[in-house]
Amino acid sequence: MRNTKLPPDLQAAWQEIDGYARDYGLDYFPISFEVLDYRTLYEVASFGGFPTRYPHWRFGMEFDQMIKGHTYGLSVIYEMVINNNPSYAYLLEGNDMTTQKMVMAHVTGHVDFFKNNLWFSHTNRHMLDAMANHAVRIQKAIDRVGYEPVEDFIDVCLSLENLIDYHAPYIQRPEAQTLVPVTEEEQAEELPEGLRVDRRYMQGYINPPDFLAAERQKLQDERNRSRKFPENPQKDVLLFLLNYAPLDRWQHTVLEIVRDEMYYFAPQAMTKILNEGWASYWHSEIMTKKAARASEIVDFAEHHSGVVATSPQRMNPYKLGLELLRDIEERWNKGKFGKVYDECEDFAAKRAWDKNLGLGRQKLFEVRKFHNDITFIDEFLTPEFALEQKLFTFRYNRDTDLYEIASREFAEIKQKLLYRLTNFGQPFIQVEDGNYANRGELYLRHRHEGVDLRIDYARDTLRNLHKIWTRPVHLETVIDEKKRLLTFDGRDYAERRID
Numbered sequence: 001m002r003n004t005k006l007p008p009d010l011q012a013a014w015q016e017i018d019g020y021a022r023d024y025g026l027d028y029f030p031i032s033f034e035v036l037d038y039r040t041l042y043e044v045a046s047f048g049g050f051p052t053r054y055p056h057w058r059f060g061m062e063f064d065q066m067i068k069g070h071t072y073g074l075s076v077i078y079e080m081v082i083n084n085n086p087s088y089a090y091l092l093e094g095n096d097m098t099t100q101k102m103v104m105a106h107v108t109g110h111v112d113f114f115k116n117n118l119w120f121s122h123t124n125r126h127m128l129d130a131m132a133n134h135a136v137r138i139q140k141a142i143d144r145v146g147y148e149p150v151e152d153f154i155d156v157c158l159s160l161e162n163l164i165d166y167h168a169p170y171i172q173r174p175e176a177q178t179l180v181p182v183t184e185e186e187q188a189e190e191l192p193e194g195l196r197v198d199r200r201y202m203q204g205y206i207n208p209p210d211f212l213a214a215e216r217q218k219l220q221d222e223r224n225r226s227r228k229f230p231e232n233p234q235k236d237v238l239l240f241l242l243n244y245a246p247l248d249r250w251q252h253t254v255l256e257i258v259r260d261e262m263y264y265f266a267p268q269a270m271t272k273i274l275n276e277g278w279a280s281y282w283h284s285e286i287m288t289k290k291a292a293r294a295s296e297i298v299d300f301a302e303h304h305s306g307v308v309a310t311s312p313q314r315m316n317p318y319k320l321g322l323e324l325l326r327d328i329e330e331r332w333n334k335g336k337f338g339k340v341y342d343e344c345e346d347f348a349a350k351r352a353w354d355k356n357l358g359l360g361r362q363k364l365f366e367v368r369k370f371h372n373d374i375t376f377i378d379e380f381l382t383p384e385f386a387l388e389q390k391l392f393t394f395r396y397n398r399d400t401d402l403y404e405i406a407s408r409e410f411a412e413i414k415q416k417l418l419y420r421l422t423n424f425g426q427p428f429i430q431v432e433d434g435n436y437a438n439r440g441e442l443y444l445r446h447r448h449e450g451v452d453l454r455i456d457y458a459r460d461t462l463r464n465l466h467k468i469w470t471r472p473v474h475l476e477t478v479i480d481e482k483k484r485l486l487t488f489d490g491r492d493y494a495e496r497r498i499d
Helices: 008-023 038-046 057-071 097-116 127-145 147-159 184-190 200-206 209-226 237-244 249-270 272-291 294-307 317-334 339-343 347-352 360-370 373-380 383-388 410-425 455-469
Strands: 031-036 079-082 087-092 393-397 402-407 428-436 441-447 473-479 482-488 493-497
Touching (some): 008 031, 008 097, 008 272, 031 038, 031 097, 038 079, 038 087, 087 097, 097 272, 097 294, 127 147, 127 249, 147 249, 147 455, 237 455, 249 272, 272 317, 272 360, 272 373, 317 383, 360 373, 373 410, 393 410, 455 473, 455 482
Parallel strands (some): 031 087
Antiparallel strands (some): 428 441, 473 482
């Protein structure tokens, strides 16, 4: 068993940082820190931050990639924290004291965000125990049916794990199937009369009750077959499969676990920019104003600059989130918001605008409570911010085989960011019909938003859906501005135009 007690110097540093964080108004679950050597830290990281997960080759592959990145100096994990109550965080053994303090301060921001942000309000606060339980349940399935069948089915489920409704915990949607009672008028019209009887006293002999009941059941079955199923499109494809696919009990368990874990991790993906920006804001505040000694300021500045460093090849969520939060704080301190400010067309006047309102910190806590990345960018990204941060969109030039700046226009920059964040840049797929053509086939529709599906990905998705549904699977989409239906029947793929 590992020793989870912090050494005295780190414990003293944590008590100091915890005091400063509480003074600033951060409100977080109890945090338990553990110092790990780099191999153990990367092992935990490969499990998504959890010490125990179900066995699968994916975790080993991720561990191998992380270790290689560490060995060749391509990547280093300084901290890791779990959304749990109490929360668990890991420190890398061998880091200098300044780095450990910065990480602790960073963690307080994350756990405050986990506890208070709306989008985490429905997450399981005891997921550490749940993950261990999932591992036990899957191990029991392995013991019953063998490792390879379970691993193969986990592969199938993981390839479909994004087919959930990310907003389901926050919005009440119609169920996939609503049981609509048959009206009395319909019953009167369709009630089986049986064979013709001229004499009433012979009715019970010629049309016995059992016969009439069987006829009624036939009519009901026919109504059920002809009724649209589900009556409303269902965005949570995995839930539909759990409810209606012909799964063995152990398969149902595996799919349920994969879906449950996907919903747990979803808010982290939905708030990556804001969450990392919030944590970076607070580690900067605590370290530069309170917890860092003068001798540590230079070391902290070096580490902090590495965290928020930008690259022409990618967006740094730490940097974007931190700078946008600082911009919000300055604007609300100076009163750079509202109708009068927005309608001011004097650029020099807007730069010098300062009403000394001092509302910046209050506004930041409000942003932390209610927003995710999409609403954060949509509401607070401004042309002035984009210009100051030198934001731009880029594209690949086939002629030069290089990526180049496509535009510095604010509208295009914002649209590109929002598109990338909406559904995490993944296509919207929903169940339209679970009994397509009255043959029990699965019909899905892709909500086309200007970008065609990758056909190889679409085919792999259809193949894996068929492994669960066991009958032909269809996907309606748009390719080259033409409506198409992609089909996989268990052996062959087909594509046809449907408009």
